[in-house]
Amino acid sequence: xxxxxxxxxxxxxxxxxxxxxxxxxxxxxxxxxxMRVVNVxxxxxxxxxxxxxxxxxxxxxxHPAVGFVAALAIAPLLVGLVALIAERLVLxxxxxxxxxxxxxxxxxxxxxxxxxxxFYGPEARPVEPPFSxxxxxxxxxxxxxxxxxxxxxxxxxxxxxxxLTRTKIxxxxxxxxxxxxxxxxxxxxxxRVYAGVFAVGAMLAAIAAVLIVPISQAxxxxxxxxxxxxxxxxxxxxxGSLRGTVVAAILIGLSxxxxxxxxxxxxxxxxxxLVVAMVxxxxxxxxxxxxxx
Amino acid sequence: MADKNGFFDLSKTTxxxxxxxxxxxxxxxxxxxxxxxxxxQAQSSAPIKIxxxxxxxxxxxAYGRWYEKTSAxxxxxxxxxxxxxxxxxxxxxxxxxxxxxxxxxxxxxxxxQHKTDIVFGTLFSHVVIGSAPAAGENKIPYFVVSEGHHVxxxxxxxxxxxxxxxxxxxxIQSMAPWIAANAGKKVTxxxxxxxxGYDHRDYLPPALKAQGADVIAQIAIPPTxxxxxxxxxxxPAETEVIxxxxxxxxxxxFVKELGEFYGSQRPQLFGFMDSLEATDINxxxxxxxxGSHFWEGSPRYAQADDSAAQKAYRAAVxxxxxxxxxxxxxxVSTASHMFGCWETLYVVKKxxxxxxxxxxxxxxxxxxxxxxxxxxxxxxxxxxxxxxxNGKIHQCFGxxxxxxxxxxxxxxxxxxxxxxxxxxxxxxxxxxxL
Numbered sequence: 001x002x003x004x005x006x007x008x009x010x011x012x013x014x015x016x017x018x019x020x021x022x023x024x025x026x027x028x029x030x031x032x033x034x035m036r037v038v039n040v041x042x043x044x045x046x047x048x049x050x051x052x053x054x055x056x057x058x059x060x061x062x063h064p065a066v067g068f069v070a071a072l073a074i075a076p077l078l079v080g081l082v083a084l085i086a087e088r089l090v091l092x093x094x095x096x097x098x099x100x101x102x103x104x105x106x107x108x109x110x111x112x113x114x115x116x117x118x119f120y121g122p123e124a125r126p127v128e129p130p131f132s133x134x135x136x137x138x139x140x141x142x143x144x145x146x147x148x149x150x151x152x153x154x155x156x157x158x159x160x161x162x163x164l165t166r167t168k169i170x171x172x173x174x175x176x177x178x179x180x181x182x183x184x185x186x187x188x189x190x191x192r193v194y195a196g197v198f199a200v201g202a203m204l205a206a207i208a209a210v211l212i213v214p215i216s217q218a219x220x221x222x223x224x225x226x227x228x229x230x231x232x233x234x235x236x237x238x239x240g241s242l243r244g245t246v247v248a249a250i251l252i253g254l255s256x257x258x259x260x261x262x263x264x265x266x267x268x269x270x271x272x273x274l275v276v277a278m279v280x281x282x283x284x285x286x287x288x289x290x291x292x293x
Numbered sequence: 294m295a296d297k298n299g300f301f302d303l304s305k306t307t308x309x310x311x312x313x314x315x316x317x318x319x320x321x322x323x324x325x326x327x328x329x330x331x332x333x334q335a336q337s338s339a340p341i342k343i344x345x346x347x348x349x350x351x352x353x354x355a356y357g358r359w360y361e362k363t364s365a366x367x368x369x370x371x372x373x374x375x376x377x378x379x380x381x382x383x384x385x386x387x388x389x390x391x392x393x394x395x396x397x398x399x400x401x402x403x404x405x406q407h408k409t410d411i412v413f414g415t416l417f418s419h420v421v422i423g424s425a426p427a428a429g430e431n432k433i434p435y436f437v438v439s440e441g442h443h444v445x446x447x448x449x450x451x452x453x454x455x456x457x458x459x460x461x462x463x464x465i466q467s468m469a470p471w472i473a474a475n476a477g478k479k480v481t482x483x484x485x486x487x488x489x490g491y492d493h494r495d496y497l498p499p500a501l502k503a504q505g506a507d508v509i510a511q512i513a514i515p516p517t518x519x520x521x522x523x524x525x526x527x528x529p530a531e532t533e534v535i536x537x538x539x540x541x542x543x544x545x546x547f548v549k550e551l552g553e554f555y556g557s558q559r560p561q562l563f564g565f566m567d568s569l570e571a572t573d574i575n576x577x578x579x580x581x582x583x584g585s586h587f588w589e590g591s592p593r594y595a596q597a598d599d600s601a602a603q604k605a606y607r608a609a610v611x612x613x614x615x616x617x618x619x620x621x622x623x624x625v626s627t628a629s630h631m632f633g634c635w636e637t638l639y640v641v642k643k644x645x646x647x648x649x650x651x652x653x654x655x656x657x658x659x660x661x662x663x664x665x666x667x668x669x670x671x672x673x674x675x676x677x678x679x680x681x682x683n684g685k686i687h688q689c690f691g692x693x694x695x696x697x698x699x700x701x702x703x704x705x706x707x708x709x710x711x712x713x714x715x716x717x718x719x720x721x722x723x724x725x726x727l
Binding site: 005006009010013015018064072117121122123124126128129132134136140142143182215216217219220221222225257260261265286 | 349350351352354355357358410469489514516517518519520522523526541542544545546550553554555556571572576577608623624
């Protein structure tokens with residue numbers, strides 16, 4: 001294949017990775033930014049979203065689009081509920097202590113993963129895409145659904161940005177992120193904000209998973225890669241910065257697509273890790289992060 | 294966190310007389326339970342313990358579950374017919390997480406803690422290679438059902454055997470003539486980037502060369518990869534056959550993305566069933582495979598000419614005519630590999646009975662008795678077909694099936710002969726000390 005089409009395919013693949021990564025990492029970044037909690041179980045919320053999407057779409061008969069839309073609506077809500085319960089039962093009781101929550105979320109990771117293995121099983125199960133249009137380019141075919149994932153992700157990111165910057169809820173979240181004590185002094189119910197943010201973070205991961213599951217199947221170990229990549233994205237972009245997260249996700253996704261296509265996937269991972277190391281050395285707050293006060 | 298209830302403070306938990314009595318009673322009950330019975334003639338009536346190193350978690354979990362089902366069915370059949378030398382067989386299962394380091398620990402645990410007679414059942418080649426030294430150090434016979442060439446390469450040690458499934462080198466050699474004659478002469482290989490994939494990488498090119506065909510490109514993909522489109526531009530345009538063998542949970546994505554990439558304008562496809570084990574070939578997106586060919590160890594779908602032994606084996610394991618669990622058509626088996634568990638357990642029975650095996654002190658005798666085996670006849674104990682066994686390289690050789698995807702099923706179109714897959718031994722385990 002010639003260089004031009006080859007690069008186009010690499011860029012398309014990279015964009016799909018970026019789109020899903022941006023949503024997942026945004027959830028992680030929100031939780032850290034507002035709550036200062038490093039949520040190691042984030043990837044498992046992603047997995048849970050995919051597994052629930054499979055369960056919902058297989059339970060609903062008829063056109064695959066019906067099942068998919070139902071999954072897109074219900075799965076994130078259920079995952080949000082699980083996150084809310086976890087927040088109430090675990091994180092709140094630890095007073096959101098940074099070290100304590102890391103250990104607790106590692107525990108949550110294993111609990112969720114093993115419950116999925118027990119009740120869902122070890123198989124990778126497919127979810128039928130809502131439509132299977134194949135875009136025919138002169139050099140190769142490409143899945144139309146994959147492109148729609150990019151569009152859906154972009155829309156969701158814009159909505160999140162609007163909520164954070166233009167609504168009262170967003171204002172409250174930003175106030176809590178900026179200074180917890182002062183926000184509390186002004187009558188903001190900080191604990192409720194925390195619970196909400198933790199649920200929303202998990203829901204973003206779940207939405208990303210529902211979008212990706214028709215491309216790659218639901219599997220109980222699928223949360224590991226997104227977790228690692230999300231951490232990379234969040235560290236590069238700056239913890240708690242929406243803009244940084246999106247820019248870093250596109251950067252990592254595209255470089256992953258292009259480097260792994262022209263060289264090797266291992267090299268792509270090496271480069272991503274190297275960038276993280278460089279960012280940590282020269283700009284510890286991340287590309288768009290602000291220095292901690 | 295404060296210890297409000299005093300769970301960790303021993304001074305707060307007083308041991309009442311009633312609690313103590315309960316504890317003693319429970320302890321006595323446990324000692325009397327069946328598992329704790331002391332066998333007066335330990336060696337003649339105690340069960341033979343087979344340590345089953347199972348991929349319960351990790352990327353091999355779907356295989357692990359079916360390996361357990363098949364082994365449980367075989368043990369039930371063996372015990373029902375009187376056990377091994379009149380002793381019942383008991384499986385002791387430990388999860389290795391499909392991880393080589395954990396695998397070695399599990400083998401050591403079987404040898405030292407469970408004190409099992411042998412270790413059995415591993416599939417993934419990197420786990421076998423990682424665990425083999427532990428089997429050698431503990432001098433415990435290790436019967437794997439792995440398909441890789443590592444046992445037959447004689448690079449492991451004298452305690453490792455593969456008597457239930459043919460190795461990849463032999464499989465490739467026996468199928469290469471069919472590929473060159475029926476699929477095409479210019480072959481591009483796609484394989485997983487670890488031990489099992491390297492067997493394919495190393496042995497396909499010479500096997501095809503001998504048939505006047507060529508491997509024109511080799512594409513290695515990491516086994517944990519979840520997206521594959523980015524590799525497909527490396528497939529040369531003049532490719533006539535794509536030879537694919539993938540493992541792990543993302544196999545379905547691999548085939549789907551190949552379909553999206555090529556559409557109906559695809560080269561011929563020849564795949565190893567590993568690419569689709571435990572996956573329904575009628576899953577959405579796999580229509581693309583219609584008309585393509587697969588290697589199968591033992592056919593997933595019931596065939597018109599199935600032997601009585603094959604039918605009995607399928608019924609015992611609990612798979613229906615489509616190769617899925619009876620009662621759950623979505624629970625598709627790993628039929629191409631799991632028959633090896635059934636057959637290996639019968640080889641163990643034969644070898645133990647030949648050796649007059651009494652207990653762990655006879656492990657060396659068991660190794661020698663296994664090495665002395667030559668042939669396994671087709672029948673209830675070997676439902677996949679007849680096999681020969683080479684005691685010098687600890688490897689069996691059987692027939693292979695080439696199946697075509699037709700109308701949502703796999704139909705066997707060619708069966709190789711045992712002779713097609715024989716090769717010069719690369720070494721001799723029997724010269725190693727026991």
